[in-house]
Each structure stands twice: as structure tokens, then as C-alpha cells.
Amino acid sequence: MAAADLTTHPGHLARRLQQAHYLLWNTMVSEEITSPQYAVLNTLVDEPGLDQRTVGERVGLDRSTVAEVISRLSRRGLLDKVRDPEDGRRSLLRLTDEGERTHRKLTVRTARMNQVFLAPLSAEERTVFFDLIRRVADAAEGLRNPGESLVAPR
Amino acid sequence: MAAADLTTHPGHLARRLQQAHYLLWNTMVSEEITSPQYAVLNTLVDEPGLDQRTVGERVGLDRSTVAEVISRLSRRGLLDKVRDPEDGRRSLLRLTDEGERTHRKLTVRTARMNQVFLAPLSAEERTVFFDLIRRVADAAEGLRNPGESLVAPR
DNA sequence: GAGAAATACTCAGTGCCCTGACTAAATGGG
DNA sequence: CCCATTTAGTCAGGGCACTGAGTATTTCTC
Numbered sequence: 001m002a003a004a005d006l007t008t009h010p011g012h013l014a015r016r017l018q019q020a021h022y023l024l025w026n027t028m029v030s031e032e033i034t035s036p037q038y039a040v041l042n043t044l045v046d047e048p049g050l051d052q053r054t055v056g057e058r059v060g061l062d063r064s065t066v067a068e069v070i071s072r073l074s075r076r077g078l079l080d081k082v083r084d085p086e087d088g089r090r091s092l093l094r095l096t097d098e099g100e101r102t103h104r105k106l107t108v109r110t111a112r113m114n115q116v117f118l119a120p121l122s123a124e125e126r127t128v129f130f131d132l133i134r135r136v137a138d139a140a141e142g143l144r145n146p147g148e149s150l151v152a153p154r
Numbered sequence: 155m156a157a158a159d160l161t162t163h164p165g166h167l168a169r170r171l172q173q174a175h176y177l178l179w180n181t182m183v184s185e186e187i188t189s190p191q192y193a194v195l196n197t198l199v200d201e202p203g204l205d206q207r208t209v210g211e212r213v214g215l216d217r218s219t220v221a222e223v224i225s226r227l228s229r230r231g232l233l234d235k236v237r238d239p240e241d242g243r244r245s246l247l248r249l250t251d252e253g254e255r256t257h258r259k260l261t262v263r264t265a266r267m268n269q270v271f272l273a274p275l276s277a278e279e280r281t282v283f284f285d286l287i288r289r290v291a292d293a294a295e296g297l298r299n300p301g302e303s304l305v306a307p308r
Numbered sequence: 309g310a311g312a313a314a315t316a317c318t319c320a321g322t323g324c325c326c327t328g329a330c331t332a333a334a335t336g337g338g
Numbered sequence: 339c340c341c342a343t344t345t346a347g348t349c350a351g352g353g354c355a356c357t358g359a360g361t362a363t364t365t366c367t368c
Binding site for chain 4: 015018019022023026052063064067087088089090
């Protein structure tokens with residue numbers, strides 16, 4: 001059997017795209033704070049006091065990964081983590097002042113980086129780009145919990 | 155400053171897309187062999203005897219990662235690795251019979267998985283999807299070695 | 309032909325990402 | 339009220355991805 005053409009394999013393209021992004025982020029945004037870490041900060045700016053599970057849901061990280069990311073952010077003093085007095089299972093998260101400052105700084109740089117990253121595409125193409133990727137990712141995520149949105153959604 | 159909208163951040167979308175793909179691969183293709191491992195097998199089917207560096211270049215893996223992936227494939231008996239007698243720095247790679255069988259099997263399953271993964275898109279949209287991602291990824295990779303393709307390409 | 313530069317690979321360290329097994333806390337039904 | 343179930347979080351383990359440092363081999367240059 002002949003070899004497959006990987007340039008028509010969405011998984012391979014997704015991996016290459018993410019690697020390319022990683023590199024650009026490292027040079028244009030930050031060598032300390034990673035893109036997933038920024039996503040967590042960004043969520044907590046809008047919704048302080050969220051618990052770990054919900055943060056993970058917002059940014060697309062599973063329970064284990066979100067725990068690691070949060071532990072790093074906490075170690076750097078960018079967020080505080082306290083047990084919920086009303087539900088001893090939960091940890092409530094909140095940015096520190098330093099965390100908010102970092103988020104502001106990185107938001108500016110991220111916008112610049114996105115400009116460079118998307119430079120090969122026209123404005124209309126960018127819209128299509130977002131739409132297509134979102135649709136594929138959403139559909140695949142939907143396959144995980146079959147029927148979740150069909151019956152009573154929790 | 156308000157939070158940014160991550161659904162318009164290509165890096166965030168790329169990560170989510172890759173995660174979605176990882177999950178689908180795991181359930182529809184293989185729990186043992188990963189997508190990057192398959193990419194290596196696929197390259198060696200076409201070009202047996204390649205060295206590690208070139209394999210990495212073909213599939214988009216850096217020197218360290220390709221070494222790990224190859225060591226796993228070798229441990230599973232899917233490929234052989236021998237020193238190049240003509241250049242003692244290189245390791246030459248070649249699939250075993252078992253490696254070729256595995257590649258054949260996974261190629262069939264991967265094709266099925268891609269159908270499911272891309273199901274939300276029409277045929278024309280898939281073409282656009284590939285084209286846009288490829289252009290962005292290629293351009294970003296080009297930023298790494300400035301001028302490489304402008305002067306004599308090695 | 310000898311020293312300098314380039315090349316292929318390895319190794320240690322960090323971070324993301326998942327699964328499966330586990331603990332602790334809350335909830336719900338009998 | 340008590341026990342079973344569910345839920346939030348932790349932990350161990352495996353794999354991908356990068357950087358920077360180090361080794362061995364080859365090649366280039368004088």
C-alpha cells in the first residue's frame with residue numbers, strides 16, 4: 001500500500017498549526033507564560049471565583065491538565081486558590097493584581113502576534129478559517145458525550 | 155481591560171482542534187500507536203532508509219521529539235535503526251514487516267476517522283479548510299529561518 | 309594534514325495532554 | 339439517618355513538543 005498524503009489529514013495539519021503557533025508565541029508574546037496559561041488568566045479576568053473544573057471547561061482543558069496549569073500560575077503568584085467554604089470539594093480561583101497586570105500585558109502582545117500569524121489570510125478568509133475550525137472542533141467534542149445536548153443537558 | 159475572545163484566537167482554536175482529533179484517533183484508530191507515530195511510519199513506507207533528521211523534517215518533528223517517537227516504534231519492533239556505514243553520525247531507519255502491516259491497518263482506519271472528523275464540512279469547505287491551515291502553518295514555519303528560501307536553499 | 313565549523317544525535321529539564329485509580333466531600337433515596 | 343452515587347480534585351504514568359548543553363563524526367579551510 002502506498003503512503004498516505006498527510007497534507008489532507010486534518011490531524012496532521014492541526015498539529016503543524018499548533019506547533020507553528022507555539023513558536024511564534026514564544027518569540028512574540030512570552031517565554032514564561034504559555035498560551036494555555038494565558039487562556040486561564042483570561043477566563044478569570046471575566047469570571048473571578050470560578051472553580052477549577054469550570055475553568056477547564058471554559059478553556060478546553062481536562063481536570064488533570066488544568067490542575068497543573070493552575071499550580072504553575074499559583075507558584076508564580078498570578079492567582080490565588082482557596083477552598084470553597086460552601087462546598088469543600090471545590091477550589092475557588094481569583095487573579096492577583098500581578099495576575100491582572102500580566103493578563104493586560106499579554107493581551108496586547110497576543111493581538112500583535114495574531115496579526116502576524118494570520119497575515120497570509122485576507123479578512124474574509126480569516127472569518128472562514130475561524131468558522132471551519134470551530135465547526136470541526138465543536139462537532140468532534142460533541143461526539144464525546146453522545147446525546148448530552150439532546151436530552152436534559154445536566 | 156476586558157477579557158479577550160478566544161474563539162478568534164487561532165492558537166486557541168488550533169489547540170482545541172488538535173485535542174478533538176486526539177480523542178477521535180484514540181477511539182477510532184489506535185490506542186497504542188499515536189498520530190505522530192503513524193506519520194513516521196507513513197514516511198518510511200515511501201522512503202525506506204531515511205535518517206532521523208530527514209524523517210523529522212518530513213513530518214514536522216524536531217530532533218528531540220523524533221528521537222523519542224522512533225525509540226518507541228523501535229521498542230515495539232515496527233522499525234529497525236542502524237548506523238550509516240558511510241556517515242557515522244546518521245541513523246538509518248527502515249520499517250519491519252510488522253511495521254508495514256501496522257501501517258496498512260492504520261491507513262484504512264485513519265481514512266475512516268477523517269471522514270467522521272470532517273463530516274461537518276462540505277467537499278468544497280474541506281478543500282478551503284486544508285488550504286487555509288496549510289498557508290498559515292507554512293508561513294509561520296517560514297518565519298523561523300528568515301531568508302532560507304531566498305538565498306541558495308542549502 | 310590539522311584545526312575550525314557544521315552536522316546528527318543524545319540527554320536533561322519544562323510544560324501540555326490524556327487515562328485510570330484514588331480520596332474527600334456533597335447529595336439523594338430508602 | 340445512613341448508605342450509594344455523584345462530583346471536585348489529586349496522583350501516577352505515558353506520550354508529544356521545545357530549549358539548551360554536550361558528544362561524536364564529518365567537512366571545510368588554510
